[in-house]
Amino acid sequence: MPTDSLRAVLSQTERLVDEGRLPIAVFDLDSTLFNTAGRHLKILQDFADEVPELAPIVAEIDHHEFGWSVAGPLRSRGIDDPVILAQLSRFWFERFFTDDYVLHDRPSLGGPDFVNAFWERGGLVYYLTGRDVIGMAQGTTKALIAANYPYYRGRTVLHLKPTFEEPDKPFKDEAIAEIRSYRGDVVATFENEPGNANMFLSAFPQASHFLHGLVCAPDGEAGDPSLIRITDFRY
Numbered sequence: 633m634p635t636d637s638l639r640a641v642l643s644q645t646e647r648l649v650d651e652g653r654l655p656i657a658v659f660d661l662d663s664t665l666f667n668t669a670g671r672h673l674k675i676l677q678d679f680a681d682e683v684p685e686l687a688p689i690v691a692e693i694d695h696h697e698f699g700w701s702v703a704g705p706l707r708s709r710g711i712d713d714p715v716i717l718a719q720l721s722r723f724w725f726e727r728f729f730t731d732d733y734v735l736h737d738r739p740s741l742g743g744p745d746f747v748n749a750f751w752e753r754g755g756l757v758y759y760l761t762g763r764d765v766i767g768m769a770q771g772t773t774k775a776l777i778a779a780n781y782p783y784y785r786g787r788t789v790l791h792l793k794p795t796f797e798e799p800d801k802p803f804k805d806e807a808i809a810e811i812r813s814y815r816g817d818v819v820a821t822f823e824n825e826p827g828n829a830n831m832f833l834s835a836f837p838q839a840s841h842f843l844h845g846l847v848c849a850p851d852g853e854a855g856d857p858s859l860i861r862i863t864d865f866r867y
Contacts, residue, residue, distance in 0.1 A: 634842075637860050638867035641820045641840055642749055649754035654816030657750050658832065661761040661772065663824035663847040665743045665781065669698040670736040671728060676702055679723045683716065695738075699847050702728075729764070729796060731771030739779035740844070742865035749867070751782040756816060758789045760807050764796040804828070808835045824848050826855030833858065 645655040680690040697705040702724045776783045818839045821832040833841045843859040
């Protein structure tokens, strides 16, 4: 059971701390510790302000309807005009990766409780995200604090991309090297993207690797069968 696996992470953390070691857990943010549906919805609402014919339709859309794409709820209602969807795509791209809009995210169910439970047992919380420093550092910091995730209390690291344009592979390679530099024990990683979870499995085979939720890139690689699938962080 996933809940048993989450509790096992906490038990292992206590045991390692008792042995004088440093347990580390790596947490992705978007679609892992945070549900990004609120960000999608706010962007869509603001877009409807500029495209008034969409306003009555957007007014009916709720958070739970969003998956990977901001356009999904519109397509499900028969809105498939390529001009409108292209405009929405550009509008979304200019706003999704910004400090202001990230504040509309909501914490994932059970996320703050579990991360705090890990931290309170002596673990190091390593937030690893593809968000960039220039565009999203301030908003991400505010969002973590507002959601009551541990931050500013020691034993927390927030690792963001230095720039939006930074390629994924060197960024991830650098992150793995940094995590190893702490000379602790990686006990768990949490991701929504199967490809990233596979990467962690290869880098830290002794850890438990969790795949959270159902929102991921539609063209990504399949997850390793050993990944532990969870829908929330309740334990």
